[in-house]
Amino acid sequence: MKYAIIGNGKTGSHVATILKERNQSFEIFNSTNRVTKEKLKDFDVGICFVNGPVFESLAEELIASKINIVTGATGLEWSEALSKKVKDGKCKWIKASNFSIGMNIIHKMITDCMAKAQYLFDEYEYKIHEVHHTKKLDAPSGTAIKWKEWAKEDIDITHERIGDVVGDHIIELKTSNEIITLRHQATDRSIFATGAIKACDYFEDLDYGLYDFEDLTLNKLLN
Structure with a gap:
């Protein structure tokens, strides 16, 4: 090829x-x-x-x-x-917004589990936070936007641009008495x-x- x-x-x-x-x-x-x-x-x-x-x-x-x-x-x-x-x-x-194979595992976990909060909890809140290198111009990242789509919720996305961070994404599901966090860190481009x-x-x-x-x-x- x-x-x-x-x-x-x-x-x-x-x-x-x-x-x-x-x-x-x-x-x-x-x-x-x-x-x-x-x-x-x-x-x-x-x-x-x-x-x-x-x-x-x-x-x-x-x-x-x-x-x-x-x-x-x-x-x-x-x-x-x-x-x-x-x-x-x-x-x-x-x-793709993200070509990481591991991101597909995250996709499955969000859509099959974390996106079901409305059926499991009376009160809950989502947050998404992403961190990338200072040369990344778009914000929030395409991956963070995808996570929001997968969760099918109106989620606030926050972001940071620090040093040479390849990519760090966190989604948090907070209920009245617990916090569930899912994180994906890319360590090498x-x-x-x-x-x-x-x-x-x-x-x-x-x-x-x-x-x-x-x-x-x-x-x-x-x-």
Whole structure:
């Protein structure tokens, strides 16, 4: 498989390192080696880690190239219009706010357990707190927003930007007489790169369209 790495920031650089260690063929695209549909047609899959505005500026070229895309674009609102363009363009894209495999275990724990508070407690309150490095521009993080969606509650999300923290997310369920806390800490950015590379193996079984990495991985865990 030949990989196009789009964006050579922290996570993109980890993707390149892992692919090099595995003797895989890849090329890095950035501001000096710009993405075009003609260039991308030489690749089997693109792994894209850029910010939301940059990704939106690349979307038309990515669709026109028709290669499979794995993206962890940050600070991006995925519109129905873009999702339709991906499917109508006969493309397969996988997106994620967090490519950590362990995050899928968290997904299951939140949806199956912590999201059931309304059926178990008369009084309860949720809180979500996330911490990331100072260079992360979007806040709250996409992962924290996902946790709120999984819990299906109107939860206040607080955030901090400290040093070089890779990613730390906490959800707290407080009742009248106990506190339940669930936490996920990423200690190395390679987990996101490894997950993105793993996502490339999912395309074979997919129809055209836009998919969530979390949903695909969770389905594999349960089947």
